[in-house]
Amino acid sequence: MGSLHFTTPSREKLLQDMTTSEKIALLSGVDFWHTAGIPHLNLPKLRMSDGPNGVRGTKFFDSVPAACLPCGTALGATWSRELMKEAGDLIVRECHAKSAHVWLGPTVNIQRSPLGGRGFESFSEDPLLSGIMAGAVISSVQKGGIASSLKHFVANDMEHERTLVDCRISQRALREIYLLPFQLAIRDANPWALMTAYNRVNGTHMCENAEILQDIVRREWNYDGCILSDWFGTYSTVEAINAGLDLEMPGPTEWRGKKVSTAMSVGKISNDTINQRASSVLKLIERCSKSGIPESGPEICLDSESGRDVLRRLGSESIVLLKNERNILPLDSAKSLAVIGPNLKKPFFCGGGSASLRPYRSVSILEGLNAQLEKPVQYAEAWRIYNMLPVLGDLVRSPTSGKLGHFLMSIYSSPPLEDKHTLLETFELDDTNVVLYDYSNAATPDNVLFATIEADFVVEQAETYAFGLTVAGTAKLYLDDNLIVDNAEKQIRGESFFGSGSVEEIGYTELEAGKVYRLRVDFGSAATSNLNKAGAPVFGAGGVRIGCAPCVDQGSDLDKAVELAKTVDQVVLSVGLGPEWESEGSDRTELGLPGRQAELISRVCAVNGNVVVVIQSGTPVSGPWNEVPAVVQAWYGGNESGHSIADVLLGKTSPSGKLPLSWPMHIEDTPAFLSYRSEAGRCYYTEDIHVGYRFYEKTKRPVQWPFGHGLSYASFELDHLTLTMDGSGLDSQLHISVTVTNTSTIDGSETCQAYVKRISESKVSRPIKELKGFTKVFVPAGETKLAYITIPLKYATSIWDETSGTWLMESGSFEVLVGNSSALTPLSSLFHVATSLEWKGI
Structure with a gap:
């Protein structure tokens, strides 16, 4: 983006000046991390980067070091909007270091079960805590001119068969639990991008789900950002474009380009629809120009004392x-x-x-x-402990540089044992978990490549050793040209490499102490494997993981x-x-x-x-x-x-820190225990709205530690709850104040949590109570501070009415409960809603 003051004509004028082919080109990435640019129109490429707990840059393979923030549940455990703003500021600095315009985060999926493979990425089991924390970090990131891509929209709550599974969710649960964190984040921060999930919801893949993307997100919520797919999460041409998916990622395109032109020529996609999709991408480019980050800029490691201080504080306040x-x-x-x-x-x-x-x-x-x-x-x-054999680490040494922990990887366009093979490039690497998702070379346009990994291998103790190969592709491991592990001929599907790889194949051999062995692994990229990869996206050239451990008691x-x-x-x-x-x-x-x-x-x-x-x-x-x-x-x-x-x-x-999720005693106690995996391509969310503490409280099932729980070295007393209401109708606000006294000799912070309970009979069954507001306050030893919480009345009292297809702010009596965990809410006050009102939007 050339300068700090990048400007373009209006989007309408740009669309008039663009050819149809140029508009179509904007609708898909050109490589793993970049959108298309149109130089003669001064439209640059945008660079994207994962998220959500840092900014990795453009490389899985041989990446530039970066700051790693605490994981999503850790950030959720801070219960602090202020800390999320500091986290957002750090992400902005990291995006500048990696020349990234779009940060792929945060994640606000709901933790239905503690077994979820990506549960650590999300903030909470509670939609309000998730949405509020997400809104705080997004606001900070976008204030710095960096786009935030809220993800994964929606119900990407498990990894099992994630690209196949149809999540069957009631409309009430969809609205009150799974869509709500996205709704709140859009209300509070308006993320400039929204990433669709891999899965289906109620029969339709999210990239094609017009009912959710168009009717709810764009029309009901008035969302004006760019909707992009998760990586390799676009599954059609006509359906996805007409449903509202603006951008297919990554590139080169699989579903757009000429396929869009053909669909337009036979009337399956209109010019107006293409203009709408292109306009969304143009708006994203326009917004990101505020960052001043150049197009295709350098990637550097940004290690500063101030950054370390922020990371240390984020970590300690999450504990x-x-x-x-x-x-x-x-x-x-x-x-x-x-x-x-x-x-x-x-x-x-x-x-x-x-x-x-x-x-x-x-x-x-x-x-x-x-x-x-x-x-x-x-x-x-x-x-x-290990789920797979540990990576080789200091057991290997580079055969050329002699560096401990390093090895050589030579990449070829054909198998290296063939007479006519071309060496493309050689790398010296230091991690035998080799990920080639985003590796690219002009000589391997279809990601069909081969590699030889070589290292000197030495052990200090004579013993029988186990060697393991896990691969998205094919691989064989040799020691001194003796085959030890074959993970090429008879492969078994496993869960490695995002679910597209093999199980770990293990071989055993006796080794002498101090002897230098020549280790070699012959690798073929993902395209060389015949594994059935249904239900998982295949990322680029795949990868290989090499592990080893002594067989000792x-x-x-x-x-x-x-x-x-x-x-x-x-x-x-x-x-x-x-x-x-x-x-x-x-x-x-x-x-x-x-x-x-x-x-x-x-x-x-x-x-x-x-x-x-x-x-x-x-x-x-x-x-x-x-x-x-x-x-x-x-x-x-x-x-x-x-x-x-x-x-x-x-x-x-x-x-x-306070728990952002309930801590169960046994997996059998959890709300999704009987319905967490894909069965025959479907997963029924049978717990409905009763997720997390809503379930445990409704069923009176004990937990190890409740939602919102967390002790301190200080001690606090909450008192003098006051509750007032101002405004009228749907614009009414609840205002809560509480005194927080530190009764100890230690400075500390306490989180005041406000729950709302329905007292009058309701039209539908409700949870015992639900979190509706919170604030964290620092109180020096012996002092008293006032804590303030403001809650929009419609969010405090509404249910999703499946009969009318609207939110319903029910009339009747309610109770505000305030405490420092979901299980300890000693302060309470009643309030009344005079008239039932229906509403939509945010």
């Missing part, structure tokens, strides 16, 4: 203190301490899939604690960890999940902690009474929590995760 018996936390730095657990050295900064990126730095729990304590912390990993390591726990005053247990369990392309299969983590917790608690469990996961996990004195939910905390955790554990920061 939820779930349990703290005997005030074990904060830790006593004068007492001896051990850190135990499989995650203590793993800086779990984010989940997997398109939300992942290469951080410019990452900090583990062990590193965070050691940075603040005078003496190095004793530690024991106890047990290695880890029981002795667990025993040693328990012995260490006996010798110290305090223990921090580091447990959880990670990107292998929570990732785009697959859902979790169970609620429990993987491996022997639950056993580790029980055994350590049996020998030490001062145990703190730190959980790193994006969604709830079950475990022996009743045996543990203190439990901390740390989420995936971004680049500074280890420092954020240490700040809370050592008392530098008082925890203030």
Whole structure:
């Protein structure tokens, strides 16, 4: 975009000057991350980048390092509009560093089940919390001239058969739960772009769903932004364009171009429709010109102290203190301490899939604690957990540069063993999870390519080793030209690589200590595989993941960890999940902690009474929590995760996070337990509007920890609730104020949560109560602050009336309940709605 003051003629004048072919060209991407430009009309390409917890840039493969924000559920746990604005400001700076005009985020899908593979990307199980938090970050991002693409619209709530599944949802649940966060974000921030989901809703794929895209979004909500597909989520030409899908991503196009011209020539798509779609893309270009970011600009790593400070604060304020018996936390730095657990050295900064990126730095729990304590912390990993064999890491060394942890990858246009093959390029890489979704080379226009990965391989211990290959494509692994793993001839469909890859094939061999082996992997891109990939999009050239681990009994390591726990005053247990369990392309299969983590917790608690469990996961996990004195939910905390955790554990920061979702005891207790997977291509949302805490309260089913729960080192007293109403009819507002007194000697923040309960009999069954407003307030020790919450009356009291097809603000009596969690709302006040009123819009 050449200059800071890029200008164009009016969109109407541009459309008059453009040929039909030029208009059609605007309606699809030209490559994985860019829209089409028209130079003679001064229309530049726009660059897009994932989102939602950072700005990765234009590369999965060999990407430029970036800032990784805490995951969506972590940001939701802050319950802070102000922090979302700071997060948005950081995203703007990161977009400038990556020359990106469109940020693909935030995600506001609803967590129907804790098993959702992408649950960590979204804010909450509650539509109001999701929509308000999204609106805050979008406002900040777009204030900086960067477009926000709200996603995934709508009901992309599971990964199982996500491109095939038909989500069958009642109109009431669709409106009150699943569409509402999008509606609120559009009301509050008007995102300049909206991304459709892969799935069907009530029979129609979202990219073709005119009832939702046109009737609801454009006509009812008066949305004026650009509607684009998720990557490879366009499934038709005529239906998608007529339904309102402006932009097919990525490019080169599969469904547009000449197919649109043909459809127009036979009257299936009108000139007016093409003008409308092109006008939406032009409007996006016009809005993004405010950023001043040049077309096809450079990508750099932006690592600053101010950025680190924001990330650290976001991480620490997202941490939820779930349990703290005997005030074990904060830790006593004068007492001896051990850190135990499989995650203590793993800086779990984010989940997997398109939300992942290469951080410019990452900090583990062990590193965070050691940075603040005078003496190095004793530690024991106890047990290695992995869903797939660990990547090779320092087991390999580049055969040319000699760099530890590096390897060579040579790419060819034909199999390298053929006589006539052409070497296209060679890379030295440092991660044996090689993702080629966006790799491109003019010599491989159809993403048909071949590669050889080579490295020197050395182990320190003589043992039998397991080698694993997971691939979207075909691959064989050799050591000194001996075939160890064959994942090419007889492949089995798995959940890797967004669901388009194979299961991990494993081979075993005995290795000598200190001997240098030549490791080689022969790889063919996704197009070389005959796997049935139905239900999952195939991304570009696919990828390959190489793993290895010794075949040893880890029981002795667990025993040693328990012995260490006996010798110290305090223990921090580091447990959880990670990107292998929570990732785009697959859902979790169970609620429990993987491996022997639950056993580790029980055994350590049996020998030490001062145990703190730190959980790193994006969604709830079950475990022996009743045996543990203190439990901390740390989420995936971004680049500074280890420092954020240490700040809370050592008392530098008082925890203030609140759960943005309910924490169930058992997976069988969850509302979607019987209807979470695609069966015969359908998933019935049988829990209807009773998602999350709405379900648990209605059924009186106990939970481990309730929605909105979170403890602090400070203590607070909420009192003196006042409730007033002003305005008239649909324009009325509820105004709530509460005093918040910090009754402790520690500064801290408290979140006031306002729920509304229907007292009078309703036309339909309602939840016991619903979150309708919230605010977070910082209160110094011994002081009192006033907390204010304003709620539009129509949003506080309305249901979706399926009979009239409108929102209905019901007359009758209601009660406002205010507290610091959904289970603790001691303050209440009644109000009355005199007249029932129907409404539509936002």
